[in-house]
Amino acid sequence: xQQVKQNSPSLSVQEGRISILNCDYTNSMFDYFLWYKKYPxxxxxxxxxxxxxxxxxxxxxxxxxxxxxxKHLSLHIVPSQPGDSAVYFCAASGSDYKLSFxxxxxVTVRA
Amino acid sequence: DSxxxxxxxxxxxxxxxxxxxxxxxxxxxxxxxxxxxxxDQGLQFLIQYYNGEERAKGNILERFSxxxxxxxxxxxxxxxxxxxxxxxxFCASSPIAAAPxxxxxxxxxxxxxx
Numbered sequence: 001x002q003q004v005k006q007n008s009p010s011l012s013v014q015e016g017r018i019s020i021l022n023c024d025y026t027n028s029m030f031d032y033f034l035w036y037k038k039y040p041x042x043x044x045x046x047x048x049x050x051x052x053x054x055x056x057x058x059x060x061x062x063x064x065x066x067x068x069x070x071k072h073l074s075l076h077i078v079p080s081q082p083g084d085s086a087v088y089f090c091a092a093s094g095s096d097y098k099l100s101f102x103x104x105x106x107v108t109v110r111a
Numbered sequence: 112d113s114x115x116x117x118x119x120x121x122x123x124x125x126x127x128x129x130x131x132x133x134x135x136x137x138x139x140x141x142x143x144x145x146x147x148x149x150x151d152q153g154l155q156f157l158i159q160y161y162n163g164e165e166r167a168k169g170n171i172l173e174r175f176s177x178x179x180x181x182x183x184x185x186x187x188x189x190x191x192x193x194x195x196x197x198x199x200x201f202c203a204s205s206p207i208a209a210a211p212x213x214x215x216x217x218x219x220x221x222x223x224x225x
Binding site: 034049093096098101102103 | 113115146151152153154155156159167169201203210211212213214215216217218219
């Protein structure tokens with residue numbers, strides 16, 4: 001049972017434009033949400049997170065938005081750069097700190 | 112380089128066989144996690160150890176087992192392998208048993224069962 005879903009397997013965006021990645025979850029007990037970035041032949045690396053007490057967290061070009069009522073979060077990358085081309089995983093955890101991951105979205109930034 | 116070392120990087124084996132995947136956590140990290148990523152799937156949490164003790168269990172099959180040794184390295188044992196066990200197996204480590212944003216992943220071990 002997939003509790004975290006990323007419905008877009010891929011996203012192509014022009015360099016300099018905004019990338020918006022979406023993620024939906026079903027478990028209302030999740031209270032911490034994270035985005036990971038993964039390059040080929042490497043493990044996922046932590047990118048940004050947000051607690052359920054917030055609705056927005058910003059770190060440089062990366063902003064995560066959380067809509068608890070809709071059980072939806074999104075990652076905005078502005079402006080997109082060629083080095084942002086990677087697979088992005090959405091993840092969520094509850095009080096047990098076990099991470100549930102989405103299937104990932106492959107982002108391609110076009111020059 | 113995350114500091115988490117996994118061996119082997121690639122492994123091809125036949126159905127019915129048994130394999131062992133090894134993980135060395137980052138220096139000082141007490142917690143080790145194992146995840147499985149099958150084709151087009153997200154990472155599935157298998158099991159977590161903290162300082163040698165099993166801390167949490169996910170969707171780990173009975174054919175799979177893991178342990179964390181006194182030197183904190185961990186091994187994931189997969190037995191009676193089936194074609195569907197072909198996947199990328201990630202190990203991750205963190206300083207403590209909580210705080211998901213402190214988890215660092217290794218590069219993974221590719222297992223192909225033929």
